[in-house]
């Protein structure tokens with residue numbers, strides 16, 4: 395693992411700003427990314443984002459994002475509203491493909507293979523890289539059928555009862571539902587529904603789980619349950635989580651990626667490193683302004 399550099403003033407700027415404002419190190423409102431502020435890893439990288447840009451209807455939302463997600467860790471994507479956090483996380487399981495008028499440039503290597511190669515199968519990718527959304531979205535089916543759904547359509551062979559139990563146990567929900575597996579998932583509380591969605595994602599044994607503000611709609615007790623679950627899940631999976639909640643990022647994530655826009659309203663990754671460093675001794679003044687609540 396290589397740490398970030400010394401925060402040298404050498405800036406790698408976006409083309410359109412290169413001749414405009416960069417006469418000094420990174421500063422608020424000036425845009426630009428110092429590559430020394432983006433941590434890199436020597437090995438065991440699961441997802442490698444390479445120069446990723448996303449445009450909606452020709453308008454860029456994020457531009458030239460590059461960073462690596464290490465195996466069996468939690469990486470938080472943080473930043474102000476509208477900075478492009480959801481846009482970025484949706485790229486990891488090709489959910490943006492489903493949006494009309496989207497254009498994706500650059501690539502993401504998943505276990506070394508390009509996710510956006512013509513031969514890459516988005517359906518398979520979505521099983522290997524599961525996603526949990528802001529609002530729990532169980533199917534209007536029984537608890538059992540929600541969890542069994544993925545293994546069934548994937549044709550996974552084996553003892554289905556055991557697979558359902560294992561997934562519910564991993565999602566810390568088994569004790570609460572084992573005697574009512576045939577009840578409708580919609581009868582569960584919001585926090586239970588979110589853990590069911592995590593169990594449903596786990597049932598196909600994914601390598602990565604993406605979480606877009608998974609606790610945003612939950613009460614504090616359910617939020618706590620989801621957070622402890624996240625910390626346990628990394629024994630089996632790698633987690634990328636978008637969160638607005640700074641305390642949550644510090645509680646669950648070992649690394650944090652800060653996405654921010656400037657006046658152009660185009661999101662870029664301005665800093666990536668250990669969460670402790672991002673919140674304690676950020677290298678970019680914009681990160682400091684965000685984590686101390688001065689912007690965003």
Ligand code: ADP
Nearest residue numbers: 450455473474475476477478479480481482493
């Ligand atoms: P965040 O998650 O940080 O709040 P988003 O990724 O949701 O940011 O949005 C980043 C930018 O992309 C915003 O300007 C938003 O309006 C735009 N955007 C997001 N989703 C879509 C979409 N489906 N169609 C068009 N524009 C979108």
